[in-house]
Amino acid sequence: MEEVERLQHYFQVLSDVNRLRIIKFIDKEKRSVSEIVKNSSMSQPLVSHHLKVLKNSHLVETQREGPFVFYQLTNPKILDILGLFEEMLPKENLVSDFSPMFCCPSWWGNSN
Amino acid sequence: MEEVERLQHYFQVLSDVNRLRIIKFIDKEKRSVSEIVKNSSMSQPLVSHHLKVLKNSHLVETQREGPFVFYQLTNPKILDILGLFEEMLPKENLVSDFSPMFCCPSWWGNSN
């Protein structure tokens, strides 16, 4: 697998608010699935799904204790990376996602 | 817009090999669309599409010179961020994208 594809993969894994929230909630702790569910507005199966995605990418690891499964960050440095991103990425208003919001035709005088 | 949503947005923008390759090709230079097309295996409209996504997120900015439009990185620090990511992210084999590859049922003895 090419380096740029690995990058792409991880960006994709991280490009989901729910997964980001889970990562930030787990933080440096060990959190059971039910804790994560309670903390979030997601259904339990949805949380499990996202945890699986994170685990498949080795961003979290698990530890069973009786009926509970605890998740923790494989490498808490991921939190620093997120922090870096928040700092360094442009803070200008985003043109509505991928499809820009309606605007007049270009000959009206905007800069496109 | 919540901070975590901004994060998500940028991760999504970066979660595409073609866009990553464009960013890395532009590097610290000014590159015309046609240069980028030649350097890649993409069609011209596809390149334009990706450039628009990058521009909408203020990751690149443009400069017209006659018939040419030159794109450059708004902030070359993005290159450092990508470098950091490559270094810091886990290098274990990824379980095939989001859907894990076939494996035996769990009672066969694997660790799920």
Next chain:
DNA sequence: TATTTATATAAGTAGTCATTTATATTGATG
């Protein structure tokens, strides 16, 4: 002004992924 080159936009399509709903598995305990 007609033509050519460089770039952007539009519409359509296929594939992917987040989410929901329903069900299965696993471990503990009565």
Next chain:
DNA sequence: CATCAATATAAATGACTACTTATATAAATA
């Protein structure tokens, strides 16, 4: 062993987006 609580999986669906093909715009030049 039956039941309950915790978690995982499966199937179905809707939304989104990368990509293609076709066309439009914009600048330069004949």
